[in-house]
Amino acid sequence: xxxxxxxxxxxxxxxxxxxxxxxxxxxxxxxxxxxxxxxxxxxxxxxxxxxxxxxxxxxxxxxxxxxxxxxxxxxxxxxxxxxxxxxxxxxxxxxxxxxxxxxxxxxxxxxxxxxxxxxxxxxxxxxxxxxxxxxxxxxxxxxxxxxxxxxxxxxxxxxxxxxxxxxxxxxxxxxxxxxxxxxxxxxxxxxxxxxxxxxxxxxxxxxxxxxxxxxxxxxxxx
Amino acid sequence: xxxxxxxxxxxxxxxxxxxxxxxxxxxxxxxxxxxxxxxxxxxxxxxxxxxxxxxxxxxxxxxxxxxxxxxxxxxxxxxxxxxxxxxxxxxxxxxxxxxxxxxxxxxxxxxxxxxxxxxxxxxxxxxxxxxxxxxxxxxxxxxxxxxxxxxxxxxxxxxxxxxxxxxxxxxxxxxxxxxxxxxxxxxxxxxxxxxxxxxxxxxxxxxxxxxxxxxxxxxxxx
Amino acid sequence: xxxxxxxxxxxxxxxxxxxxxxxxxxxxxxxxxxxxxxxxxxxxxxxxxxxxxxxxxxxxxxxxxxxxxxxxxxxxxxxxxxxxxxxxxxxxxxxxxxxxxxxxxxxxxxxxxxxxxxxxxxxxxxxxxxxxxxxxxxxxxxxxxxxxxxxxxxxxxxxxxxxxxxxxxxxxxxxxxxxxxxxxxxxxxxxxxxxxxxxxxxxxxxxxxxxxxxxxxxxxxx
Amino acid sequence: xxxxxxxxxxxxxxxxxxxxxxxxxxxxxxxxxxxxxxxxxxxxxxxxxxxxxxxxxxxxxxxxxxxxxxxxxxxxxxxxxxxxxxxxxxxxxxxxxxxxxxxxxxxxxxxxxxxxxxxxxxxxxxxxxxxxxxxxxxxxxxxxxxxxxxxxxxxxxxxxxxxxxxxxxxxxxxxxxxxxxxxxxxxxxxxxxxxxxxxxxxxxxxxxxxxxxxxxxxxxxx
DNA sequence: GATGAATGAGTCTTCATTCAT
DNA sequence: CATGAATGAAGACTCATTCAT
Numbered sequence: 001x002x003x004x005x006x007x008x009x010x011x012x013x014x015x016x017x018x019x020x021x022x023x024x025x026x027x028x029x030x031x032x033x034x035x036x037x038x039x040x041x042x043x044x045x046x047x048x049x050x051x052x053x054x055x056x057x058x059x060x061x062x063x064x065x066x067x068x069x070x071x072x073x074x075x076x077x078x079x080x081x082x083x084x085x086x087x088x089x090x091x092x093x094x095x096x097x098x099x100x101x102x103x104x105x106x107x108x109x110x111x112x113x114x115x116x117x118x119x120x121x122x123x124x125x126x127x128x129x130x131x132x133x134x135x136x137x138x139x140x141x142x143x144x145x146x147x148x149x150x151x152x153x154x155x156x157x158x159x160x161x162x163x164x165x166x167x168x169x170x171x172x173x174x175x176x177x178x179x180x181x182x183x184x185x186x187x188x189x190x191x192x193x194x195x196x197x198x199x200x201x202x203x204x205x206x207x208x209x210x211x212x213x214x215x216x217x218x219x220x221x222x
Numbered sequence: 223x224x225x226x227x228x229x230x231x232x233x234x235x236x237x238x239x240x241x242x243x244x245x246x247x248x249x250x251x252x253x254x255x256x257x258x259x260x261x262x263x264x265x266x267x268x269x270x271x272x273x274x275x276x277x278x279x280x281x282x283x284x285x286x287x288x289x290x291x292x293x294x295x296x297x298x299x300x301x302x303x304x305x306x307x308x309x310x311x312x313x314x315x316x317x318x319x320x321x322x323x324x325x326x327x328x329x330x331x332x333x334x335x336x337x338x339x340x341x342x343x344x345x346x347x348x349x350x351x352x353x354x355x356x357x358x359x360x361x362x363x364x365x366x367x368x369x370x371x372x373x374x375x376x377x378x379x380x381x382x383x384x385x386x387x388x389x390x391x392x393x394x395x396x397x398x399x400x401x402x403x404x405x406x407x408x409x410x411x412x413x414x415x416x417x418x419x420x421x422x423x424x425x426x427x428x429x430x431x432x433x434x435x436x437x438x439x440x441x442x443x444x
Numbered sequence: 445x446x447x448x449x450x451x452x453x454x455x456x457x458x459x460x461x462x463x464x465x466x467x468x469x470x471x472x473x474x475x476x477x478x479x480x481x482x483x484x485x486x487x488x489x490x491x492x493x494x495x496x497x498x499x500x501x502x503x504x505x506x507x508x509x510x511x512x513x514x515x516x517x518x519x520x521x522x523x524x525x526x527x528x529x530x531x532x533x534x535x536x537x538x539x540x541x542x543x544x545x546x547x548x549x550x551x552x553x554x555x556x557x558x559x560x561x562x563x564x565x566x567x568x569x570x571x572x573x574x575x576x577x578x579x580x581x582x583x584x585x586x587x588x589x590x591x592x593x594x595x596x597x598x599x600x601x602x603x604x605x606x607x608x609x610x611x612x613x614x615x616x617x618x619x620x621x622x623x624x625x626x627x628x629x630x631x632x633x634x635x636x637x638x639x640x641x642x643x644x645x646x647x648x649x650x651x652x653x654x655x656x657x658x659x660x661x662x663x664x665x666x
Numbered sequence: 667x668x669x670x671x672x673x674x675x676x677x678x679x680x681x682x683x684x685x686x687x688x689x690x691x692x693x694x695x696x697x698x699x700x701x702x703x704x705x706x707x708x709x710x711x712x713x714x715x716x717x718x719x720x721x722x723x724x725x726x727x728x729x730x731x732x733x734x735x736x737x738x739x740x741x742x743x744x745x746x747x748x749x750x751x752x753x754x755x756x757x758x759x760x761x762x763x764x765x766x767x768x769x770x771x772x773x774x775x776x777x778x779x780x781x782x783x784x785x786x787x788x789x790x791x792x793x794x795x796x797x798x799x800x801x802x803x804x805x806x807x808x809x810x811x812x813x814x815x816x817x818x819x820x821x822x823x824x825x826x827x828x829x830x831x832x833x834x835x836x837x838x839x840x841x842x843x844x845x846x847x848x849x850x851x852x853x854x855x856x857x858x859x860x861x862x863x864x865x866x867x868x869x870x871x872x873x874x875x876x877x878x879x880x881x882x883x884x885x886x887x888x
Numbered sequence: 889g890a891t892g893a894a895t896g897a898g899t900c901t902t903c904a905t906t907c908a909t
Numbered sequence: 910c911a912t913g914a915a916t917g918a919a920g921a922c923t924c925a926t927t928c929a930t
Contacts, residue, residue: 035914051360053275057900070915072901108442134359137352137416138273163441172441180424180432181441187413188406194359195405202402210402218440219385219394219403220330257889279925291927292890300925479893495804497719501921514894516922552886578803581796581860582717607885616885624868624876625885627861628854635853638803646846654846662884663829663838663847664774701910723904735906736911744904 036074039064044085044127052082052135079144082131086139089128090151093121101158107166112212114159118189119208122196129193156182185215258296261286266307266349274304274357301366304353308361311350312373315343323380329388334434336381340411341430344418351415378404407437480518483508484532487525488571496526496579523588526575530583533572534595537565545602551610556656558603562633563652566640573637600626629659702740705730706754709747710793718748718801745810748797752805755794756817759787767824773832778878780825784855785874788862795859822848851881 042063046055057078061068075081100113121129132148139145159182166172192207202210264285268277279300283290297303322335343351361367381404388394414429424432486507490499501522505512519525544557566573576592583589603626610616636651646654708729712721723744727734741747766779787795805811825848832838858873868876 050363051275053273054360056898058898066914067916068900069902069917072903073914078900130359134356137356138276141272170443173435173439173443176436176441177424177432180429181436183417184410184414184433184436187416188410191409191413192406194409202399207402210399211406213395214398214403214406214437214440216440216442217395218436218438219398220438221392221395222439222444278923288889289891290925291892294926295889494807495719497717498804500919502919510893511895512921513896513923516924517893522921574803578800581800582720585716610885614887617879617883617887620880620885621868621876624873625880628858628877628880631857631860632850632854635857636850638853639849646843651846654843655850657839658842658847658850658884659880660884660886661839662880662882663842664882665836665839666888722902732910733912734904735913738905739910 039071039074040081040084040088041127043081044131047082047085047135048127048130052078052131053138079142082135082139083144085128085131086145086148089121089125089132090148092125093117094151094155096121097155097158101162106171107162107169108171108216110162111159111166112216114162115185115189115212115215116205116208118186119192119204119211122189122193122204122207123198126193126196126198129190133190133193159186261293261296262303262306262310263349265303266353269304269307269357270349270352274300274353275360301364304357304361305366307350307353308367308370311343311347311354312370314347315339316373316377318343319377319380323384328393329384329391330393330438332384333381333388336384337407337411337434337437338427338430340408341414341426341433344411344415344426344429345420348415348418348420351412355412355415381408483515483518484525484528485571488529488575491526491529491579492571492574496522496575497582523586526579526583527588529572529575530589530592533565533569533576534592536569537561538595538599540565541599541602545606550615551606551613552615552660554606555603555610556660558606559629559633559656559659560649560652562630563636563648563655566633566637566648566651567642570637570640570642573634577634577637603630705737705740706747706750707793710751710797713748713751713801714793714796718744718797719804745808748801748805749810751794751797752811752814755787755791755798756814758791759783760817760821762787763821763824767828772837773828773835774837774882776828777825777832780828781851781855781878781881782871782874784852785858785870785877788855788859788870788873789864792859792862792864795856799856799859825852 039060043055043060046059046063049055050059056068057071058068060081061071064071075084096117097114100110100117103110103113105113136148140149156179160178163172163176163178163181167174167176167178188211196204196207198204261282265277265282268281268285271277272281278290279293280290282303283293286293297306318339319336322332322339325332325335327335358370362371378401382400385394385398385400385403389396389398389400410433418426418429420426483504487499487504490503490507493499494503500512501515502512504525505515508515519528540561541558544554544561547554547557549557580592584593600623604622607616607620607622607625611618611620611622632655640648640651642648705726709721709726712725712729715721716725722734723737724734726747727737730737741750762783763780766776766783769776769779771779802814806815822845826844829838829842829844829847833840833842833844854877862870862873864870
C-alpha cells in the first residue's frame with residue numbers, strides 16, 4: 001500500500017543489476033544525494049513553470065550549469081526526474097493524511113485536519129503540486145505513473161469514509177454526495193496552487209481557515 | 223473589453239486582413255466554414271485528451287482523414303486552432319455571464335445564475351475547458367493568448383463585484399474574502415471537467431445544484 | 445510459413461491505424477514505391493559497407509541528397525529499412541529454394557540446384573547477404589527479426605532432408621553428418637560475399653561450379 | 667612479418683615507449699598483468715556476445731565490478747582492448763601454423779595439420795574468432811588494425827603454397843583454384859564459431875575430422 | 889482542397905573519454 | 910587503483926511547417 005515510485009534508488013538507480021559484482025562505497029553518498037536532490041529541485045521549478053513537456057532536458061542542465069548529457073549521470077531519463085518529484089510529494093502527503101486519520105478524532109475534526117494538511121503542502125511542495133495539476137493528464141498515460149492513480153484511490157477512500165462517518169454521526173448534511181464533495185474539496189485545494197503566492201496577503205494556513213469556514217458553513221449569512 | 227482572438231477570420235485568415243468584416247455569405251463559404259469547424263472540433267477532442275503539446279498536427283489530420291500538410295489549407299498554425307477553440311468558449315461564456323448580470327437580480331440569485339452557467343458549459347464545452355485547465359500554463363506564456371488573461375480579469379470583476387454587493391446587502395458573510403471566494407468557486411467548477419462524465423450519475427445541472435447547496439450553506443448540519 | 449517482415453507496407457506502413465478514416469489515392473503509388481526502393485538500395489549499400497550500426501541515418505540521407513529527418517517520411521525507423529532489405533532477400537531465396545525442391549529431382553541434383561541458387565544470389569543480393577553475415581548477431585537479438593530465425597529453420601529443414609534422402613539413396617556418404625554438412629555448405633556460400641567481387645576472375649556461377657566439384661568429390665585426386 | 671599490435675605493452679602502454687622491452691619482472695607487475703588479462707577476457711566475452719560496437723565500455727566495467735572510468739587506468743581506449751584480444755589470437759595461430767609448415771611433411775598432411783589447428787582454436791579462442799568474424803568489417807576500416815590484414819596475407823600464402831605444392835605432387839586435383847579453395851576452407855572453419863557449442867555433440871576435433879573427410883573426398887559415395 | 893516530399897530546428901539519449909579527488 | 914562527475918560529440922527520431930504539383 002505504500003506509494004512506491006518505480007525509481008527511487010541512488011544515481012542511475014538500476015537497482016537490480018544483472019549479476020556483476022558491485023561495490024558501493026558509502027563514503028560520500030550523502031553528497032551525491034545532495035547533488036541529486038538539488039537537481040531534482042531545479043527540475044521541479046522548471047517543470048512547474050513551463051510544464052513537463054515544454055521543459056527540455058537542456059533547460060534543466062543549463063539551470064544546473066552543466067551539459068544536458070551530464071544529467072544522465074544522475075538520472076535515467078527525464079521521466080525519472082519527474083517521478084522522483086511526484087513520488088516524494090505523494091509519500092509525504094499520504095503519510096501525513098494517515099497520521100490525521102489515525103488520531104481517531106470525530107469526522108469534523110478529521111476533515112479539518114486533512115484540509116489543513118493539504119493546504120499545508122501548498123508551499124513546500126508548490127512545484128510538485130503544480131506539475132501534478134498541469135501535467136497529470138499527460139503523465140497518467142504512462143504506465144510508469146500508474147502508482148499515482150493507485151495512491152489517489154487510497155486517498156479518496158480516506159476522505160470519503162470520513163465524510164460518510166460524519167454523515168452517520170449527524171455532523172454533516174445527509175443530502176451531500178460524499179464522493180462528489182471529496183472531489184470538490186480536493187480540487188479546490190490543489191488548484192489553488194495556480195494563483196497562490198507564498199508571502200502574499202494570506203499564507204497557506206490562512207487559506208485553509210478561510211476555506212474551512214466556507215466549506216463547513218457556506219457563504220450565506222444565517 | 224471584447225474577447226478578440228488574434229486569429230479568428232476565415233480560412234488562412236490573412237486574406238480578409240485583421241478586424242475586417244466578419245461574415246460573408248459568399249457562395250460555398252458556409253461549407254468551408256463547416257469543414258473548418260469540424261476540424262476544430264476534432265482538434266479540440268484531441269487536445270483535451272492528450273494535451274495541446276502532445277497532440278501533433280498529424281494526429282489531427284489523421285483523425286480528419288487527410289494529411290498533415292493539408293491542414294494548413296485551413297489554418298495558419300496549430301496555435302490558431304487552439305485559439306479558435308478557446309476564443310469560441312470565452313466568447314460564449316462571457317456573453318452568458320453578462321446576460322445574468324444584466325438581469326439585475328439580487329446578488330444571491332446572480333451568483334447562483336453564474337454558477338449554473340459555468341456548470342452548464344461543462345458538457346458542451348468540455349474539450350475547450352479541459353484544454354484551458356491543462357494547457358493554460360503553457361498557453362498563457364504566448365502573447366497570442368494574452369487576450370485570455372484579459373477576459374479572465376473581466377470575469378473576475380463581475381463575480382467579485384457581485385459577491386461584494388451580497389456582503390453589503392447582508393446576504394453573504396462579511397468575513398469571507400470576495401476575491402478568494404471567487405477563485406475557489408471558479409476553480410472548483412472548471413476543475414470538475416477532469417472527472418465529470420456526461421451521462422454519469424449526475425448531470426451538469428445536478429452538479430451545479432449540489433455545489434450551490436454546499437457553497438451557500440456549507441456541509442455542516444445546523 | 446511465409447517470410448513476413450513486420451513491416452512491409454507502403455510509406456510509414458502503420459498498417460493498422462486506429463479508426464480514423466483513410467483514403468489512399470493509388471495514383472502515383474508506383475513512383476512513391478520507386479523512390480522508397482531507391483532509398484532502400486542506397487541504405488543497403490551503406491549497411492553492407494560499414495555495418496548496420498556504424499551507418500548513421502544521416503549517412504543514408506546524405507547519400508540520397510536529403511536531410512536525415514526526411515527519411516522518416518518513408519520509413520518508420522532505421523530498423524524498418526534493414527528489415528525491408530532482409531525480408532526481400534529472404535522472400536526471394538526461399539521461394540527459389542522451394543522451386544528447386546518441388547522439381548522433385550534426385551537428391552544430388554537437388555543439392556546442386558540449391559547450391560547454384562545460393563551462389564546465384566551473391567551478386568544481386570550482395571548487400572543483403574553482407575548485412576546478414578555481418579550484422580546477424582546484432583539483429584537477431586531484436587524480436588522484430590525473429591522471423592529471420594524462423595525462416596532459417598525452414599531452410600535448414602529443406603537442406604537436411606535432402607541430404608538425408610541422398611544418404612538413403614546411397615548417393616551421399618553415410619558417414620557425414622547431415623546437419624553439420626548443411627551448415628558448412630551454407631556458411632561457405634554466404635561468407636564468400638566477403639571477398640567475392642562481381643566482375644572478377646570468376647563469376648558467381650563459376651564459383652558455384654568450383655564449389656560443387658570440391659563438395660561432391662573432394663580436393664583429393666582419386 | 668611479426669604480428670605487432672600497435673598497442674600491446676603494459677598498462678596504459680605509453681610509459682614503456684613503443685617497441686621497448688616486453689616482460690619486466692618488476693614487483694607486482696605480474697598481478698597487474700593478471701588483472702589486465704582478466705579484463706581483456708571479460709571484454710572478449712562481451713564483444714563476442716553483443717558485438718564490438720554494441721558493447722559499451724560501461725558494460726565491460728560493470729562486468730568487472732568497477733566503474734567505466736576506471737577501465738582507463740588499464741587501457742588507453744576501447745580499441746586497445748579489442749586490439750589485445752585479436753593480436754593475442756593472431757600471434758598464437760600464426761606461430762602454430764608455422765610450426766606445422768616447418769615440420770616439412772607432404773602437402774596433404776600439412777593441410778590436414780593446418781585444418782586441425784584452425785578448428786583447434788575454436789574453443790580456446792571462441793571469443794576472439796567471433797569478434798573477428800562479426801566485427802572484422804568494421805575493424806578493418808581503422809588503420810590501427812591494418813596489421814590484421816597483413817597477417818592474413820601471410821597466412822594465405824602459407825595455405826596457397828601448400829595447396830599448390832599438393833597439386834604439383836599430384837595429391838590434389840589440378841582443376842581446383844588454390845586461392846579459392848583456401849578461402850573456402852578458411853571461411854568454413856571460422857564461421858563455424860557461430861554455431862559451434864563446446865560440449866555439444868561434436869567437439870572441435872570431431873568437427874575437424876568431419877570436415878577433412880568431406881574436404882578431401884567429397885560427400886559423394888564413390 | 890489535397891498530396892507527398894522535404895525542411896530544419898529541436899528532442900531525448902548514449903557513450904567514450906577525461907580528470908580531480 | 911578506483912570513484913564520480915562531467916564533457917562533447919554524435920545518434921535516432923519528431924514535428925510544425927512549406928510548397929510544387
